[in-house]
Amino acid sequence: xSTLEDWxxxxxxxxxxxxxxxxxxxLLDLTREVAHGVARPAAPLTAFLxxxxxxxxxxxxxxxxxxxxxxxxxxxxxTPDDV
Numbered sequence: 001x002s003t004l005e006d007w008x009x010x011x012x013x014x015x016x017x018x019x020x021x022x023x024x025x026x027l028l029d030l031t032r033e034v035a036h037g038v039a040r041p042a043a044p045l046t047a048f049l050x051x052x053x054x055x056x057x058x059x060x061x062x063x064x065x066x067x068x069x070x071x072x073x074x075x076x077x078x079t080p081d082d083v
Contacts, residue, residue: 021054021061023068030068037075046071 001009004024012019027050031043038046050067057063 017059021059021064023061023064026065026068030071033075034071 005019008022008024009019011017012022027047030050031047034046035043050064050071053067053070054060054063057066
């Protein structure tokens, strides 16, 4: 088990979150896209918002995937500065 996998398991256990609901690679990719496409400080805030939305939607892997997909839609939209 890698250090990252171990951390997700330990943190998940402390928070009562099933580590299987956490697609680490997908969340890291999303936060990278946000950090480079929006601003670095937006990355952890986005991860928090994804987790909050997923929790409200049941907290399973599907809820996380749906929240990630919804953020990707927002990322794909032009910003007022792009128009």
